[in-house]
Amino acid sequence: MRAGVVTLGILSLIVLSTLTLALAASETDGSANRVTCEYGEGVGQDAEDWSQYRADAGHSGYTASQLPSDLSMVWKYEGAVPDPAWTGVHTRMDFDYACEPVISGDVLYFGSSSDCKVYALDALTGEERWTFFTDAPVRLAPAALGDRVFVTSDDGCLYCLSADTGGLLWKKDPPADSYKLGNDRMVSNWPARGGVAIKDDVLYYGVGIWPTDEIYIYALDPADGSVIWVNNTCGNLFIGQPHTNSLAYSGISAQGYMTVAGDHVYVPTGRAVPAAFDIHTGELDYFFLEKYRELGGSRLFAAATADYDFFFATSGNTRYHDENIGKRHAIFDGESGLLFTTCEIDSQGLVFSTERDSMFYIDSTDRELKAHSLSNLLHEPSSEEGVFISPPIRTVKTPEPADTISMIMAGDTIIAGTENNKVMIMSGSANRDIRTLDVDGVPYGLAVASGNLYVSTDKGTIYCFGASTGDVTIVQSKPAVVDPYDADEAVVNAAKKIIEESGVTEGYCLDAGCGDGALSYELAKRTDLHIIAIDPDPAMVALAQEKLDAAGIYGTRVTVHCCNVSSADRYPNYFANLIISGRSVTGGANATDTGDVYHCLRPSGGVMAIGTPDSMEVTVRPELEGAGDWTHLYADAGSTACSDDQLVKGELGMLWWNDPGLDMPSRHGRGVGPLCKDGIMVSQGVDEIRAYDAYNGREIWRFSLKDIGKPYNQDNFNVGACITHGNMAIDGDTLYIRAGKVPTSYFRYTLALDLYTGNLLREYQVPKFPEADFDKCYVDEGYEAGCGMKDYGWGPFDWDYLPDYAYRPGSKWGYFSVDHGTIVGGIADTDYLVEGGSSDTHHLYTESKALFAMDADTGELKWMHRPEHSIRHNAIAIGAGAIYFVDRPTAREDRLGHWGEEHHPVGKLIALDSETGEMIWDKPKPEGWGTLMVLSTQRDALLVTYNSIRGYMPSEIGGRIALYRASDGELQWDKAVSVGYGINVSDDGVERPLAGDRMNSKGNQNYPYGSRPIILADRDMVFFEPYMFNLTTGEQLEIEFDRAYNCGAVAAAANMLTYRSATLGYVDMDNWQGRTKNWGGFRPACWLNTIPASGLVLIPQGVEDCDCSYLMQASVALEPKE
CATH class of the missing domain: 2.130.10.10 (YVTN repeat-like/Quinoprotein amine dehydrogenase)
Structure with a gap:
């Protein structure tokens, strides 16, 4: 079929030909803080590992590792409930609904969107080995290679950590040190939501989600973070949007897991169809946003066979099929990007193996497991009728009435997670009995390594099922400490005074000079504030993170960044309903230069309360001079459709x-x-x-x-x-x-x-x-x-x-x-x-x-x-x-x-x-x-x-x-x-x-x-x-x-x-x-x-x-x- 593929390179690149690619020579230092070293002998990868999302860079979901015939629960880890970025019914992005597990050797790694941390657990017992704080939610699974673990964060960084200790080896920063409120969290203006994929010792990831702010797609050397290539022009394209004759300056987004197969790196673009980049140069080969205007989603799988490359992408939703939003997959030709067939794989979970020449999915229309030959997956009845999926070579009725949400395969065993909190285990080659496991939550994340099955749910729970041992270990993450600060009287009084003087108990708070985080803690206990705390002392920041994490409020209630108050221009204008300073409780109002953070204070009533309990300076920010109102459907009672706002202008x-x-x-x-x-x-x-x-x-x-x-x-x-x-x-x-x-x-x-x-x-x-x-x-x-x-x-x-x-x-x-x-x-x-x-x-x-x-x-x-x-x-x-x-x-x-x-x-x-x-x-x-x-x-x-x-x-x-x-x-x-x-x-x-x-x-x-x-x-x-x-x-x-x-x-x-x-x-x-x-x-x-x-x-x-x-x-x- 490869010889007959229609290539639309010229058509798709009329506008894209202006790409300028920054190669490794343009980024030899500065943005990546490196420790030059070769891969160590620590944690290795072999056939028993599940070293990245869905096992490999194509996300096939297949491993040759076998599961025992009689699975029992070995341990259960109760972690923080994930805090997804997108939850609306039409957002089509579920990449962070659960903490996807990755296993290398005897260690399981995952990232948390709740507390901004990377976790390493003992894969055999569930006990924590180490954790690592980032500055924002970790929404996508790490990837392991040699003695290293790589992970992206919404803080815009790619981190390279020691697999043994969690120590930072090097990191690559976002394009600029700038933060915004994104999805109700303080994140980089360029969150790194293009999840890591590693193939042939090259690491791929993406940074940025808003095309107008530029998108960066990277290929790096995982040894030291040096840039092999980067495409940073794929956000500024004059291209057709998802409606006929709708040209605009826009581009791609990077949200979901980077996917690699054949000669392409595929980037999930959020709600749209994937974009494909040349694996060798980083040149954008195609992005058919307008052509496939109704298709897309963050789920993406790809494979290369002897005859053709192809990728599976979410079919999205149409106005006629809302009941199947995001639960179908379309098949595309990887070389040209053209659609083979759509809406025929009516399932959210599928798995394939080029080694076994097979693909499986459970059809949501009849609840049957359907097996296909991968090499004969597609057939062309005639040129007029197009390409269709071949009939299945075998079908098996499954017992669960709910839709399949995830699926993987271990050897000959198929594992499927369902929307009704079940995990089904069945044979891929014989009509044997299907076993069902109950779990707490929807099992979005599945992995198999070293004879164990790992299941991760949207409740933050991770299970290990393996050969029966007779004992089950239940590990609770972060049992909350009642008072990690021992209730310092001055801090308690300051918190009470701030609440009394400001009247602010909801919204966002900036703790400018937080010290050990005690004041943030006391305010969090007494209010519903979401607090961003900053301090220039790395030791104090580490102490505050430790204590607030022990209290069970880190991330979703309080986040601490290492930052000078004088550098607070990195934070957005107007976001803080309240500004305080933990250091000012003992150091007085002069402990913080309020001029450096005033831009963060909300106009029309934002309050700054700085100082000791007995001498607190309170400032209320007035309305922005020149700001206007929009009080009726068309601005005013006269229907002018024009507000009197003088500030909105320029870019x-x-x-x-x-x-x-x-x-x-x-x-x-x-x-x-x-x-x-x-x-x-x-x-x-x-x-x-x-x-x-x-x-x-x-x-x-x-x-x-x-x-x-x-x-x-x-x-x-x-x-x-x-x-x-x-x-x-x-x-x-x-x-x-x-x-x-x-x-x-x-x-x-x-x-x-x-x-x-x-x-x-x-x-x-x-x-x-x-x-x-x-x-x-x-x-x-x-x-x-x-x-x-x-x-x-x-x-x-x-x-x-x-x-x-x-x-x-x-x-x-x-x-x-x-x-x-x-x-x-x-x-x-x-x-x-x-x-x-x-x-x-x-x-x-x-x-x-x-x-x-x-x-x-x-x-x-x-x-x-x-x-x-x-x-x-x-x-x-x-x-x-x-x-x-x-x-x-x-x-x-x-x-x-x-x-x-x-x-x-x-x-x-x-x-x-x-x-x-x-x-x-x-x-x-x-x-x-x-x-x-x-x-x-x-x-x-x-x-x-x-x-x-x-x-x-x-x-x-x-x-x-x-x-x-x-x-x-x-x-x-x-x-x-x-x-x-x-x-x-x-x-x-x-x-x-x-x-x-x-x-x-x-x-x-x-x-x-x-x-x-x-x-x-x-x-x-x-x-x-x-x-x-x-x-x-x-x-x-x-x-x-x-x-x-x-x-x-x-x-x-x-x-x-x-x-x-x-x-x-x-x-x-x-x-x-x-x-x-x-x-x-x-x-x-x-x-x-x-x-x-x-x-x-x-x-x-x-x-x-x-x-x-x-x-x-x-x-x-x-x-x-x-």
């Missing part, structure tokens, strides 16, 4: 990232976007509201609201919040949410929550509509939805169910906003539902039949205004004591089942006093046009236009934009704009506008689609993608604006536009050159979840159910680099 850099685990509505549902004020970011999920610290990503509180996001949780491309407007707003210190305590009361209440605590303060019920006490309502599984079903017409759509009906008392809340102590609401027109294509719009109200105002403090109704016709939610803007809206008939052409029947009639443009509801001014026909309104109080400007974006309704296509003076309604200018929509004749013969055919600023007729208009008040501009106008005169300004594939709105700050352009894109408006800058590796949501506020660009995870294989699904905060 952006990473501040923090994490995997929040909040179940978000499907990205296609276009849910309600995040809000932020005073560094508190609020995000709305399917069943709850959560608040996060914008400066460090920590969850502050959560408030359960079942089904709050359900109307938007649709995978079909939904009109969503882009037509309903928002349901959350921040005013003062209060978060207001249009919701109810239970789903049946939704749209009838608004809740007021304390922004800082999430405590429920008040409830407000929608007032009764003057002429109706009851509405006829559609009820779906107890969830109240739209009314007036008799008018819908249904059209050509096939529905999965027919609605039930019920009469519910009272009105429903439609439009929602809050401004300066006044809640402005609308009574929803539940009889008017719009066309949503294949999405369900029964809960998505777009029009209100009355407006009202309530006092936010008392809930008292101030006034109610009933329009002559109807008020579209997007055509309402509030500010400067007034409410502006268009009163016009509803658009029948938008109505569900009535698309394209007639034109949308015009009405009136009206301004009401927000306090009294009295008319300020009104402009009769023909001024009552448009479907979208934006207000700038700073410029006394009221902008009227259309909401012609993807997911539009027919009435949204108008080709016009105009500006009125808000104070009196006088027209200032009126412009025609070319929206460039084409016409598509659908299957039912109806002509409908063709979405996505808009002109860009260069006249490109295929420009995807525009965004809402944005008023840039400080610049006296209006950005109406792809146009820019002078706000005062209406003059069109000459700009160039191009972005790649996008499905969301543009958001702005005073100096920057942010948006999706395949990945995250942004433009600094002081350096506008038409080129989008990218932050690669992830993507924003399909509407608006990228907001510039609090001096940052905040992007909470909002791409739920996305099958596109972007490298990560994460919440991210970026900061200006300058």
Whole structure:
């Protein structure tokens, strides 16, 4: 088959040909601290060893070592529960769910993501021989070679340790000494998550996970760490992203175990397909991110046979197969990178052996063990049908109902771990009885060495099973010491004083000059703080690590680094809710130069408490000068989509990232976007509201609201919040949410929550509509939805169910906003539902039949205004004591089942006093046009236009934009704009506008689609993608604006536009050159979840159910680099 392989080298390397490879000569000293020596005679490797992850560099999972026929537990080691980096259902990365064991000689090695240590256990007894501290979580298994053990850490380092003593022989540092909060831990800006693989006395590993910050793939000499080759250009590539025609500057990530077979080093890239590098030169041969947009994951196995090279990679998830997320494997040709076949190995665990010419896996569809010949694994029925996996040569039914999670093979014995905490042992060649072992936790890690089976689970437990000895040893790691510091009175009093003075008991703490760590310990006992402690004295650091580790809190609660306080610029800005100094308890406030750590203190309330208990200096950091807020869906009550943030500008850099685990509505549902004020970011999920610290990503509180996001949780491309407007707003210190305590009361209440605590303060019920006490309502599984079903017409759509009906008392809340102590609401027109294509719009109200105002403090109704016709939610803007809206008939052409029947009639443009509801001014026909309104109080400007974006309704296509003076309604200018929509004749013969055919600023007729208009008040501009106008005169300004594939709105700050352009894109408006800058590796949501506020660009995870294989699904905060 090798001779017939299709090679896509030229195609895949059009952009990649600019690679520059730094060879060993460029790194002869400096970054690797070396001890030059030959391999010793200590711990050797032979056929009985399991010296790296899954036995070898290809991770076959096979060893010739035999297991005894009767296995019994020999010992059980109870270690710390792993602290995985990624846990979300769609993250596809499970490389650190358990501590993978490696065995060399009579020693078992593993790394801990909880306490940042490398462990060596006696493989025969489970007793600890030695441990070694790194500065961050150890997420991937070590590798043993000769008398050495090699391991990577999230601190960015590769460590070479003595296999006998755990002493450091040499280490290779990350590209720079810089730390960030990543996955809720303090880690290097370049965590070393490309796990070690060793083949032919060459060591391979990877550093960095964010392409924009550069990725480093290394081949080293394991003797001294000298560089054979390094590829450090694979993160800065202009390549297609996981969506058609989505070019962006991005690249690979390194997350998972490096894998070696044939002429390639394969790098798992997180959620995407692997990248392949030439084993001899380090040149990137291929990375088909766009071509295989739905495939990928961190699991990767590879082999080279006489006929072909191939690799197995996780098939990922698709929107149609979420029930099998990450549990299938695709097979790729190793030489070309082309897919042989996908989704045919329906299992998460598989094992293969080139020596035995065999491959095995347990099919999750029928629970059968299937055996294949490796040399005849693939067959080609015809060139038209492609390549398929050959039929199995043998099948055996297995007894466990749960899916297989891991699998290895020892001689003729197959060992499989299952999701229901079982380990199955069976023959690979005969239909013998299958034995099952019970373990505590899911057995992700399996290994066999010297006749013993080792099992590692996600509970931190490691088992050794072997020939029966009659005795079982249970070893507990780190039995906690009650008080390793003997309760020093001065330190105890200082801890109490700090808590009393600061009031800070949660979040992140920096102990700047921690000494022996006693103060960190006392604070950890009394609070929920996560503490980063630093001290310049290596002896003190070692003592603090020992004592805090003995107390059982090292790593997940307190981590200690050897670092001068004067070097604290290595730590990120703003992360610390509290800064203290253990040395200052006895040395006074002058023991620490607080100027060196002040940048670490959180703005808007971070506290620094330094000194003795009797003389403690307390400093509270104020809000960042120039930082702005984002209090409504589109920034403010006027819907400008532009925060007043002055700090977000220039080039952006990473501040923090994490995997929040909040179940978000499907990205296609276009849910309600995040809000932020005073560094508190609020995000709305399917069943709850959560608040996060914008400066460090920590969850502050959560408030359960079942089904709050359900109307938007649709995978079909939904009109969503882009037509309903928002349901959350921040005013003062209060978060207001249009919701109810239970789903049946939704749209009838608004809740007021304390922004800082999430405590429920008040409830407000929608007032009764003057002429109706009851509405006829559609009820779906107890969830109240739209009314007036008799008018819908249904059209050509096939529905999965027919609605039930019920009469519910009272009105429903439609439009929602809050401004300066006044809640402005609308009574929803539940009889008017719009066309949503294949999405369900029964809960998505777009029009209100009355407006009202309530006092936010008392809930008292101030006034109610009933329009002559109807008020579209997007055509309402509030500010400067007034409410502006268009009163016009509803658009029948938008109505569900009535698309394209007639034109949308015009009405009136009206301004009401927000306090009294009295008319300020009104402009009769023909001024009552448009479907979208934006207000700038700073410029006394009221902008009227259309909401012609993807997911539009027919009435949204108008080709016009105009500006009125808000104070009196006088027209200032009126412009025609070319929206460039084409016409598509659908299957039912109806002509409908063709979405996505808009002109860009260069006249490109295929420009995807525009965004809402944005008023840039400080610049006296209006950005109406792809146009820019002078706000005062209406003059069109000459700009160039191009972005790649996008499905969301543009958001702005005073100096920057942010948006999706395949990945995250942004433009600094002081350096506008038409080129989008990218932050690669992830993507924003399909509407608006990228907001510039609090001096940052905040992007909470909002791409739920996305099958596109972007490298990560994460919440991210970026900061200006300058």
